[in-house]
Amino acid sequence: MSTVKINGKEVTVKDGTLILDAARDAGFEIPTFCYQADLMGVGSCRMCLVEIEGQKKLQPSCITPVLHGMSIHTETPTVMSARASMLEFLLANHALDCPVCDKGGECELQDMVYKYGPHKGRHAEPKFKFQEKDYVLSPVIIKNSNRCVQCMKCVRVCGEVVGANVLGALGRGDHQEETSFLRSFLDCDQDGNCIEVCPVGCFMRLPYRYKTRPWDLKGKDTVCPYCATGCRMVIEERDGIVIRAKAQLGVGLNSETLCARGRFGFDFINSPERLTKPLVKRFGTLEPASWEEALGVIKDNFIAAGKNIGGIASARLTDEELYLFQKLFRSMLGSPNIDSSARWAPEAVEGFIKATGMDEGGASAFDCMESDTVLITGTHLSDENPVTDYIVRRISAGRAMNLVIASPRAMKLDSSASQIVRHNAAAEGHLLDAVTLSVYGGNVDKLRDVPGINRIKDARQDDLAGKAGCSADDIKAIARKLTGEGSVGLFAGTEFLRYPGSIPGLALLKNALKALGKKVTIIPVLDRANQRGAWEMGVHPGFGPGYSPVKERGMGCADMLEAASSGELQALYVVQSDIVAMHPDENFVRGALSGLKFLVVQDCFMSETARLANVVLPASSFAEKDGILTNQEGRAQIIRKLLPPPVKAKRDIDIIRAVGETFDRSFGPKNPVLVLDEIRKEVGMYGEVSLAFNNKRNVDNKLDLKEALVKPAGLAEGLNASGLETKLEPKTDEHPFLLATGNHLFHSGRLSRKSPTLIGLLKNAIVEISAEDASALGLMNGDKVRIKGRYYEAYATLHTRSGSKGGVAFIAENYDDVPVNRFFRRGEGVPRVSITKA
């Protein structure tokens, strides 16, 4: 601890605290441009100069740590005049075209000059100009270097946080320009974090260009609707059109960062394709109808279907909506058949919940990153959950730890890893089993009684390593790191749900490490904003709210479709889930849905599923509702309504309740607040969750507020995780690649395909294989290729990635031009494909 005097006030702070932080804590304001809590200090802007007694020169407080006994002054005339001079120099060449600058009104330079600046400059010589016109750097970024203050935040965020390293500084001194190499078009992550950190109007959003002034915007706090990282953001509208999403420094776990989807993918909200009125099928075509009529038709058909009815709700709805949805089915319609995912098998979900310990309450990703060894497996983190990737990169760079990444496909985060393991696709389980076996080898006594150990204890290390496709040394190295000093953190992603046979391996490794007395923190890495919330609200055939046991086990999505084909299931109520596009084997889904007597689809868009419906109800986007979303860590976060639903569309919660009310007027609770009250009462995990911290700027950039984490339920014993297996099509020479799927960096499910900006980032489908495989086939990056499976073939652009494991072809599930689920055939396992030049 050091005791220092700041402006005469004595404060005691930790050794090594920056003067800036100490002064701010003591309540003194120091202006800064280049300082940002989570970026490396560069001390380049000199706005933060302070006077230290005994030192002749002023010192930059953002890179100078306190020393015991220092006496610091932050408001002396010398300091004040130094600030004014710095600003005068900055303005010497500054464009000062505020009236046309998109930053005007929220510009840090404007504020600073207003507060500290000389209100008159003495530089009369002509200003130096980098360029006459703003230039477009990417489909979402436009740049005007004449306004740059050389704080280097863009370069640092791009390198240190995003890990893209595409920005750098050209030139020196006042001719230094932060930009891409040769100012060329950026082939980058398009996340716009460089825009968000830029204090001036240098990096700017292209879609927001010349649309408004910040004071004309009305904003509401919300959470990104795409992946389950749960990034907080503010969406802002003018005249009913949402024109900006922004993240705020120190707010939420993401602070100022977002990925391309979050920052630019909001424009589906005002899409002209939104459904605006209920539609009812008459003589084969969907025609506009009134809500009364639509609800009447639903009631008649639901009554006719009796208990032979099922429901599938999207994992992007709010907790309140999902809770009411399961209540509608379980207590009003008397049917246990509900599911929240068209992709995962219910048993896999249960196994995954057990293995990752989601029922044991929320676990923070920051805590996980505090572990001494962190293993990331079963997820292409950099693409699936970009901001989780930023958090991992940033924290791992700042402390001594082991970061092990096990994945078949190379990823951006690899550069942060201390060990990278490339294993075969769908072989996560074998890899983890091999690791556990290696751990077991050294600790036979301690691990003898670990449940499940018998499954592997007699296996041969070489066999397992061989199945996983990696070397025994790799396995040993991982085992050594995991069993070394300290705690263990695991990020386990959706591949475990895609290849359920891997789940027992994950569970076993966790149990083994725990048996060794290790602290193990597991973060499930999920790809739908409220997937965890959907499960915790009990939208699953095997458990109720809070993972509570259910009286009668229902059918999951696949079983419901099966039952629909055989005519057993008569009616299906689908809320914002496009099962036709998402469930493996599209033809089967289409057949099954046409076998239904009655299909209701509630959605924002005319999805493939909605086209087959008897009644289509216009639903709401995240911008049009209040509620809470639970992210992958189990953090409950509020979203707020910014706009009314378009025309006659309604909030999902109102529609679900209206459907319930057609059966019983008292069905409710009647509004989201009351539903949340009921959730708090009924679902122990949510009883004490604090929503209060939401939307506040956290002091000292502390992003991890644990009050919002859900509490333990401890009910996992009732979960049925049996029969977990991964089925793969046998490998043949004709079809050498295993087809892997997931989300593209710019997309999430099919929702993001309604965003013109995100579509603009990547118009057509790509298929990704390793660079080695490509050169063996004589193919090059960018070639048009034909992808042929046993049941389907499609054309896409080839993308090669160096460092990926061979034998995997990745096609994202997002593209409507290559619907990847058409390659799948029910019951035949993960397909294999061939790739040839088109």
Place this chain on the structure above:
Amino acid sequence: MSGKERLNIFELIKKVVFTDFVKGLSITLGYNVRGSMTLKYPDQEKWIPYKRFRGLHTLNRDENGRELCVACELCSKACPTQCITVIPMEDDTGRGISDRVAKVWKVDLVRCLFCGYCEDACPTRAVRLGRDYELACSDSSCNLKQREELLVPQSVPESFEGGVVAASTFEASPAGLRVKADLTKTKKRPW
């Protein structure tokens, strides 16, 4: 004593010869012979206000005909009654002096109090309060003035000194009533 008496004599004489009466009458008679002060508005004469007058808004162009407004929205921000709406857009075809131009620039005259804050705020002298003051109409349609209309130069150019009475003609047509002033035929105001 004697002074007081003299006064009384004066008063008496005044009363006898009706001095006050004549005085008052002479003013009245004076008006009879002096020219009329009433402007023969609208059909013969029209008052052209001074430069400082604050009438209907006008949007100016530069010497090359490019719009001066860069849609910075400062006028609408400065306006105390929030009656100006500006929506910017990008257009680098040379329509404006910058590539930022107004997609919408409208003012709601019902709320405007002609304070002139908008012109003070404008960094490019694009918006000025001009000297058009005939703003009355029989329905509320004319209260909202749009960019297109405001970009048409007003009848009195900014350079014109003003503070004079101009000859005018009154035109009533189905299109509306119009008072046309002839700025070449002006005279000093008669008062």
